[in-house]
Amino acid sequence: MFDRKRTIRTVDFELPRGAVSIEALMAMPREGWEHLRNEINIRRQAEPARPFARCRLCEAGVFIRAQAVDGGHIPFYAHFPESPKSCPWYEGGNLKPDDARAAQYQGHQESALHRRLCQTIEALAKADPRCVSSAIDTYLRPEIHARGRWPDVYLDMGTFGRFALEIQLSKPFAPEVVARHVHYEREGVRLIWIFRELEDPLPQGFHDVITMQRGNAFVFDNDAEAASIEKGTLILKCYLEDGKGGYLKSRLVTLDDLDITTGLSVFLEDRRSERLVKYCKEVRNRWWQAFQQAKTDKPSSPFYSEKFAPAWASVRSYVPELSAWKENYWASHSDRGQAHLASLFAILCSVAHSAEQDKEVLHITRHSGDGALLAMLNSKLSSATFAPYANLIEAFVTTTPLANLLDRPSLRKIQGNARSAHDQVDREHPVWKALARLFPEALDGMVRAEMADLGRLPKWATGPQALPSS
Numbered sequence: 227m228f229d230r231k232r233t234i235r236t237v238d239f240e241l242p243r244g245a246v247s248i249e250a251l252m253a254m255p256r257e258g259w260e261h262l263r264n265e266i267n268i269r270r271q272a273e274p275a276r277p278f279a280r281c282r283l284c285e286a287g288v289f290i291r292a293q294a295v296d297g298g299h300i301p302f303y304a305h306f307p308e309s310p311k312s313c314p315w316y317e318g319g320n321l322k323p324d325d326a327r328a329a330q331y332q333g334h335q336e337s338a339l340h341r342r343l344c345q346t347i348e349a350l351a352k353a354d355p356r357c358v359s360s361a362i363d364t365y366l367r368p369e370i371h372a373r374g375r376w377p378d379v380y381l382d383m384g385t386f387g388r389f390a391l392e393i394q395l396s397k398p399f400a401p402e403v404v405a406r407h408v409h410y411e412r413e414g415v416r417l418i419w420i421f422r423e424l425e426d427p428l429p430q431g432f433h434d435v436i437t438m439q440r441g442n443a444f445v446f447d448n449d450a451e452a453a454s455i456e457k458g459t460l461i462l463k464c465y466l467e468d469g470k471g472g473y474l475k476s477r478l479v480t481l482d483d484l485d486i487t488t489g490l491s492v493f494l495e496d497r498r499s500e501r502l503v504k505y506c507k508e509v510r511n512r513w514w515q516a517f518q519q520a521k522t523d524k525p526s527s528p529f530y531s532e533k534f535a536p537a538w539a540s541v542r543s544y545v546p547e548l549s550a551w552k553e554n555y556w557a558s559h560s561d562r563g564q565a566h567l568a569s570l571f572a573i574l575c576s577v578a579h580s581a582e583q584d585k586e587v588l589h590i591t592r593h594s595g596d597g598a599l600l601a602m603l604n605s606k607l608s609s610a611t612f613a614p615y616a617n618l619i620e621a622f623v624t625t626t627p628l629a630n631l632l633d634r635p636s637l638r639k640i641q642g643n644a645r646s647a648h649d650q651v652d653r654e655h656p657v658w659k660a661l662a663r664l665f666p667e668a669l670d671g672m673v674r675a676e677m678a679d680l681g682r683l684p685k686w687a688t689g690p691q692a693l694p695s696s
């Protein structure tokens with residue numbers, strides 16, 4: 227389908243994401259690469275000289291191109307037009323944004339349908355008594371002066387807020403989508419993209435808008451128009467992503483129903499963050515439930531309870547290498563891998579719950595009182611069983627507000643001993659991968675970064691608390 231020699235093979239994203247191969251990109255769920263695609267464009271808008279993602283060979287900025295295929299899109303890397311043509315991975319022939327925009331907008335601007343929709347939507351919004359003033363496209367030029375950026379419909383709804391409505395009939399152009407979000411946020415204006423319909427398949431430009439709107443699509447069709455006339459205010463049809471590649475049953479919404487408090491995006495429900503939050507908790511909840519049952523099943527040795535079996539099966543479905551590891555572990559340690567992973571789960575849950583609840587909560591060992599968490603970590607890392615996880619535990623604790631535990635002399639010494647006496651498991655190890663699936667907010671760099679961008683990291687994974695400045 228494409229000439230592999232002439233395609234960017236590896237891209238270095240700004241840390242903590244790091245290198246992402248073309249294979250890894252193509253294996254991502256749509257939401258994952260769409261988020262990266264928009265982050266690249268947001269950065270290019272704000273700081274063109276500091277690309278968010280760079281070609282491994284020429285170090286020039288790259289973006290993610292969505293290639294339409296049957297039933298969807300495949301993501302590829304592509305150089306921005308100013309990249310050196312001498313790069314061995316340079317694919318050549320990118321359309322310059324200005325040319326592409328000109329080509330696309332020419333027909334669009336003159337479209338009679340577009341004109342009629344703008345006028346109808348403005349008239350319907352003006353019927354709302356809160357509407358102080360309104361304008362259609364070019365009239366706003368003096369106020370919002372950046373070149374070429376004026377909304378199709380502008381609404382000043384008084385104390386309720388100011389809105390820019392983009393009525394988008396043709397495929398929007400990705401950098402333009404992001405540019406407008408950044409621009410209006412700066413102006414304190416809420417941007418809403420309105421489509422006439424949700425085509426199937428939907429061109430990538432529309433997907434980019436839906437990504438910026440956190441999985442929400444707004445449509446102004448005949449139903450919305452009829453409802454607007456009846457209610458005396460602007461009503462839109464809202465489609466929410468169902469998380470399975472489709473949409474939930476549409477709902478008619480007013481501007482009042484929308485969340486306008488969250489930075490760049492206006493939405494009815496944040497479907498993208500919800501999807502991630504669900505992904506993060508899915509496997510961990512199974513382990514937590516198994517752990518509770520195991521305590522009743524085998525109070526003296528819960529980690530050996532067979533109640534963990536379904537939880538083990540759920541994480542193994544994500545990390546198939548666990549099966550071979552479990553057999554080796556039995557052969558080399560005469561201990562059950564499932565119980566070993568359950569113990570590590572209890573160690574990390576102790577750290578996460580203590581960080582979440584601002585008090586020491588232990589799920590393993592009998593330490594209690596002040597310093598119990600430190601004492602537990604010290605005793606576990608002093609044992610040959612858990613010493614190979616000094617690096618993993620450090621990586622985990624670093625992502626929590628309890629990161630300063632790592633500065634305690636006792637733990638530092640024990641960590642040092644563990645590292646010099648035992649080979650450390652690394653990120654490629656099946657157990658590290660399993661724990662990254664159980665605690666992705668902390669140990670899966672891509673998930674962690676996306677949740678941070680969306681402002682949805684749980685308290686326990688928000689990293690070290692800033693010290694009060696003196």
Ligand SMILES: [Zn+2]
Nearest residue numbers: 281283284313
């Ligand atoms: Zn290059």
